[in-house]
Amino acid sequence: MAAALALAGCTASPPPADPPPAGPPAGQVVPAGGLRLVAFDGCDEALRQLRTAAKAAVGPWGFGPDVLRQFSAERAAIGGNVPKDASAAAAPGYSGTNVHEAGVDEPDMVKTDGRRIVTVTGGVLSVVDPASRRVTGRLALDPDAERFAGDEGSLLLHGDRALVLLHAGRIVKGPVPDGQTRPGRTPQARLVLLDLAGPPRVVGEYRIDGLLVDARQSGTTARVVIRSAPRLDFPYLPGRKTDAQRITANRAIIDKAALDDWLPRYEIRDGVRTVGTGRVGCDRVSRPTGFSGASMVTVLSFDLGASALDAGDPVTVVADGETVYSNGPRLYVANDQRWRTWRGAPSGARDAGTEIYQFDTAGATPRFVAAGSVPGWLIDQYALSEWDGHLRVATTTGDTWRRERSSQSGVYVLRADGATLKRVGAVTGLGKGEQIFAVRFVGGTGYVVTFRQTDPLYGVDLRDPAAPRVTGELKINGYSAYLHPAGDGRLIGVGQDATDQGRVTGTQVSLFDVADPARPARIAQHHIPGGWSEVEHDPHAFLYWEPERLVVLPVRQPGVVTDRADGAGRAPSGGVLALRVGDKGFTVAGAVDHPGVLAGDGREWAPIRRSLMVDGVLWTVSDAGLKATALSGMTTLAWVPLT
Secondary structure, three states: OOHHHOOOOOOOOOOOOOOOOOOOOOOOOOOOOOOOOEEEEOHHHHHHHHHHHHHHHOOOEEEOOHHHHHHHHOOOOOOOOOOOOOOOOOOOOOOOOOOOOOOOEEOOOOOOOOEEEEEEEEEEEEEOOOOOOEEEEEEOOOOOOOOOOOOOOEEEEEEEEEEEEEEEOOOEEEEEOOOOOOEEEEOOOEEEEEEEOOEEEEEEEEEEEEEEEEEEEEEEEEEEEEOOOOOOOOOOOOOOHHHHHHHHHHHHHHOOOHHOOOOOOEEEEOOOOOOEEEEEHHEEEHHHHHHHOOOEEEEEEEEEEOOOOOOOOOOOOOOOOEOOOOOOOOEEEEEEEHHHOOOOOOOHHHOOOOEEEEEEOOOOOOOEEEEEOOOEOOHHHHHHEEEOOOOEEEEEEEEOOOOOOEEEEEEEEEEOOOOOOOOEEEEEHHHHHHHOEEEEOOEEEEEEEEOOOEEEEEEEEEEOOOOOEEEEEEEOOOOOEEEOOOOEEEEEEEEEEEOOOOOOOEEEEEEOOOOOOOEEEEEEEEEEEOOOOOOHOOOOHHHHEEEEEEEEEEEEEEEEEOOOOOOOOOOEEEEEEEEEEEEEEEEEEEEEEEOOOEEOOOOOOOOOEEEEEEOOEEEEEEEEEEEEEEOOOOOOEEEEEOO
16 A cells, blocks of 8 residues: 555666856846746756755755745745625535635635534634534644644535644654754644544544645645755854855755655555655656755645545645645646845845746646746735636835835736746836735736835726736725725725824725726725734635625734733733625624633733634634624624633
């Protein structure tokens, strides 16, 4: 069985060391349409090229941010054409996760199918019955695992199966080659398949070197994107050493590395024991024309309806990647090239561009289709959207930090031509001196928010891919960090209000009328002074329940006293605000708070993270538990503790 599961590829013999190539100047942009992927000509050639590229990229302290990010607790949070709320369209009677594309689910900390509510926090999966309003199952996935700060896990749900996506404890590899006792450590992503038909039980587990970037689910198929770094332990040189000496020592380590040090390893378990091991084969790896050898992106595929997890049918690109977008038939991984220029690059190198890799995911096995690049960098997955065979990409270029503020933004339209994503149209010059804070594509129209002191909301007509054009612009104070289509030519924006000088003053929810592309207008605003909402960086926290035209979002405000009798320890509030959307604006439907969780400093705080609807009942989720609230009068129906 292990032999059938392994994708060992070829056995490589170490070729002679090569000097690092001169390469392009730091920060050089690959022209749009000039990027393509090719397979390696055998495993020996793969090792030679990986060594050469890695030696050119390595610095005195290793690979810099490109690899250091692998060990960071921050993950790209971890795009679309949604004419109305995708969660409302999931099924009558309950809401799904707020996603970019209808029919393409995204992993989150809570899921529901109307029969059950499943949540994972702190490595513990809990199942709640919304009818009886009680916990019916609980399972500690790995209480002893070493975790990254803030990594509570996420999950996908299909029928009686849940796929939980976690970071497991990091593998200790042993002493480094220089004889020091410092251990090498490799991060490892962990996927756990559970059966929920009875008490939750593990039926399969998959572990692979690297960190989870993101995942998407269409039907029973889950596509999981993993970012990995080579397992190279660079020496620590004590005393006064020059950068050149450190780089020479690091290149010596690269010269000794084998192909196995680059290719991601995986392990398959049945919940009790290991049933298969292997690594991604070099025949499954492609490379762009220019690459650093410092990271790889792997796309895995799993059938959630199967009885167990298999090898994942991996497809790998020698590149970095932090943004994932899928419309179902195709999946895109975007690679922000700003990180490649970390070592002594001039300020202009910040415009190194974004590489984009397109995969065909209509079949069981993902297939690489095309690659391309655009100038600038993405704000998040919502800056990507495919419509009518064209990929629209919104980016910001230039310097947003220096006094001269040379930044501006644009929307680029790409289409696959052979193995290349070629540019067919673009509109640039948006928000000069500003940067993008939010993007939403709705059919043939794009909406782009830029901000520095005021918030221009641009409407972009993309119906003619070769000639996109700005149709209207609205300037208001503050900005929207998330835009949500609300039907009938309306957009809901969630972000921050601000003074005329650009100083933010608290959460604002805006209602925009965009029915007339030439005259976008804000027809309503709700302001929460000093507030901040998780929606501003994670749209999964946003709920728009279309049958009730109800907006629910978490809001945190400082200076709210906890429930302790002595009043000690002031902590931020962490409740949710519910607003009804009318023809002329918002009305407050009510608010929900949760009981606190006693922390080590004596404060009580359990901010609400998510909201969902099941059979006309509003459910809110925090680390402390779930609360059921009646929409009529916003009265509490039940409290279901998780701690």
